Structure formats: structure tokens, C-alpha cells
Amino acid sequence: MQRRLCFITLGVVLFTSCVPSFDTELKRLDEKVIQNEDIEVHWWTTSSISTMHEHVEVLKDGEARKISELNAGGIHDIVIRHDSIIISTSGTGLFYQLDDSVFGYRIDLDTIPFKQGTDGRWRYVRTP
Numbered sequence: 001m002q003r004r005l006c007f008i009t010l011g012v013v014l015f016t017s018c019v020p021s022f023d024t025e026l027k028r029l030d031e032k033v034i035q036n037e038d039i040e041v042h043w044w045t046t047s048s049i050s051t052m053h054e055h056v057e058v059l060k061d062g063e064a065r066k067i068s069e070l071n072a073g074g075i076h077d078i079v080i081r082h083d084s085i086i087i088s089t090s091g092t093g094l095f096y097q098l099d100d101s102v103f104g105y106r107i108d109l110d111t112i113p114f115k116q117g118t119d120g121r122w123r124y125v126r127t128p
Helices: 002-018
Strands: 029-035 040-047 052-060 063-071 075-081 084-089 095-098 105-110 114-116 122-124
Touching (some): 052 075
Antiparallel strands (some): 040 052, 063 095, 075 084, 114 122
């Protein structure tokens, strides 16, 4: 009986130490910054025990607005062109959030199929 209680207590301690605290922000991993003279676009990944997510945030004059969150691995590139922010994706990621505009910039989703070559570079793949 005492041995069983010891194992249960040990299991609870180990399990609760592995579960992330949802009231604390996860560390930004592999953060990239794309900017023009007007705005900055920050793109980063977060990781918890079971999932990885990619986030996109736009900053202008000290104000930050999160515009996108999706499963990790879906975003290949982000470009600011004229009045648009273009997010290039594989088209297979699950978006939890995607705004249509921010600070007067339209947000476009480019879902052209890409495939990673043996050299590590992503290339357009023609579909039959």
C-alpha cells in the first residue's frame, strides 16, 4: 500500500512538472523580422509538450497586433509588397487565426504548392 502511494505521488509530481503553465507566454523560437519603412512583421514559432505553432505579429508606431496563428511548418515566407502582407504557405497548415487586414495593409495567403529539395531549398511543384 505504501509503495503504491509512493508511485502515485511520484507520477503526479512528474506529470505536473511536464504540463506547461497556460498563464505564461511561451518563448519565441526562430524569430524572423521583415520590415519596410512603415511596419515590422515578426514571425516566430512556439513549442509546448505536444504542439508547435507559428505566429505572425505586425508592429507599427509601438502598437503590436497578432494577425495569424497556425500549426508549425506551414509558413515558408512572408513578404511586404505595396499595401499587402503576403504569407506563403504549403496550404496544409491549420490556421487558428488569420486576419484580413492590419494597419491599412491587406493580408494575402499564397498557397502555391512547394516541395523541399535535397539541397534544403523550397521549390514550386507543378501539379498535373
